[in-house]
Amino acid sequence: MRFVLASQSPARLQTLRNAGVEPEVIVSGVDEDNVTAESPGELARALAVLKARAVVSTLTDHATVLGCDSVLEIDGVAYGKPGTPEVARERLRMMSGRTGVLHTGHCLFDTRTRQELRELASTTVRFADLTEAEIDAYVATGEPLVVAGSFTVDGLGGPFVTGIEGDYHNVVGISLPLVRRMLAQVGIDWPSLWTATSRKLEYDEAEAARYDETRGGTQRAQAAADAIQELLPKGGRVLELAVGTGTVAAELVAQGNLIHGLDLSTAMLHHARVRLPGHVAAADATQLPIADRRCDAVLAIWLLHLLDDSDQVLAEVARVLRPDGVFITTTEKRESTRYASGRTPDNHRSEDALPLLVARAAHHGLHLDGATTFPGPPRGNTAIPLYPLIRFRRSAG
Structure with missing residues (x-):
């Protein structure tokens, strides 16, 4: 039922x-x-x-x-x-x-x-x-x-x-x-x-508590926020999917943006509520609890590569965006990072691969119109990693 x-x-x-x-x-x-x-x-x-x-x-x-x-x-x-x-x-x-x-x-x-x-x-x-x-x-x-x-x-x-x-x-x-x-x-x-099986959350309390420090901490969050700020429209309502602990959203708020965050993980939301009091909620990115055309911008930072099917999220993003609104997301998460985080490599095309995203987004009236990168924290003697960030704009019609 x-x-x-x-x-x-x-x-x-x-x-x-x-x-x-x-x-x-x-x-x-x-x-x-x-x-x-x-x-x-x-x-x-x-x-x-x-x-x-x-x-x-x-x-x-x-x-x-x-x-x-x-x-x-x-x-x-x-x-x-x-x-x-x-x-x-x-x-x-x-x-x-x-x-x-x-x-x-x-x-x-x-x-x-x-x-x-x-x-x-x-x-x-x-x-x-x-x-x-x-x-x-x-x-x-x-x-x-x-x-x-x-x-x-x-x-x-x-x-x-x-x-x-x-x-x-x-x-x-x-x-x-x-x-x-x-x-x-x-x-x-x-x-x-009652659900037949309990929803499997990505993080438990212990993982959520150490999430920031294992993901580059404030340094990476600030770098991501600075790059996002370049692509964001001025003012308006911004929705972040998979807000996690709210570390990036908090940096964007400090830059003068109004951010609302959604996440499935209770453990992650526990931390996000401290950073974004009154502006976070539990929700599934494939079934957003938001009416049509209510958002000026939607963010998905380090989310799409975790999904089995990014198309469902893209459809919801297109639904809640106002005409000329923007969708900003990271893309092309490398397979090596899946090994590092304990996940097996994909046996199919990555859900955040740029060609795949461009094609799927266009089907939902979202067209690529901007891109940038931001640096991650240095790792020993290796080169500083750069994370691609892309922007789609919703058709005005």
Whole structure:
């Protein structure tokens, strides 16, 4: 069956993954700021319904779609994402030492049975007394700016929550027991959603911790960022696929770019969130949780050579790029580096080979229009390696 999560929340996606479920993610694009309701709980439920219906309207085949939205209620007032540091700081001061209710609306739409279920889960949350220094430090991380109620219980905000009454997962953004019951009502058994085999991540925690130092550290990251900067359009939204630990993205942010990062590896994202707070998420590069034509640039640094089929990624890149947007990627990873990293050589043409990429990219409306190189760290007495970097531009039509 096709199970779709109509939410861009990385916390909801990770909660489902931790429970053995790998949903397809489709972002609804609903404008949350223009929705009103009689109460905070009804607002959360209404937003969940709108998200689920928006995604269902885009489907061309059957699916079970789950929409979710969370709202914090204090003294009868609903608080969503603050959006700015000033608003987040004001809310955290207001929340300090008090108790609120986190409402999460759930809407399950099953297209085969044409059933739409709407439910609300509410959990009481008690907040610690926060000092001004703690509030300033927390806001500076960027985390409270992009989450409902300006806090998380599963992230940096966890130590500021002294207790909850109700479902913990509901505070994260999705009530697993409630979703299980809703699925049962449309004839879907929860264990049937468990993936047959666990997703094999490229890196575990130990590998992620030493990744930077084994890949040239800050020196290579800076060199890559400088080269990418030459090929990037000025301003706009930049998406990096396989962001890893965020080491290159952080250098690009320091140069004035707005970077959003995606990666499959939980271990790598743990490090990336420190460098890019509020701007990274778990996602598959072959199924990007982004609406059509939303990005000005997409980056794929040291990714394509790892794939079995780069065509799927190129198709997604073309879909999310705006007309005249650019795709920047490394190319021609040599076979010797596969041996060095413990992988066997390819028995077929490398997925990042330049002729192959040019041909495949053209099929998706991406045309080569720029290239450069950047140096890697020196290796003993050998010559300094140069990494090719190429740019494709999306057709304006």
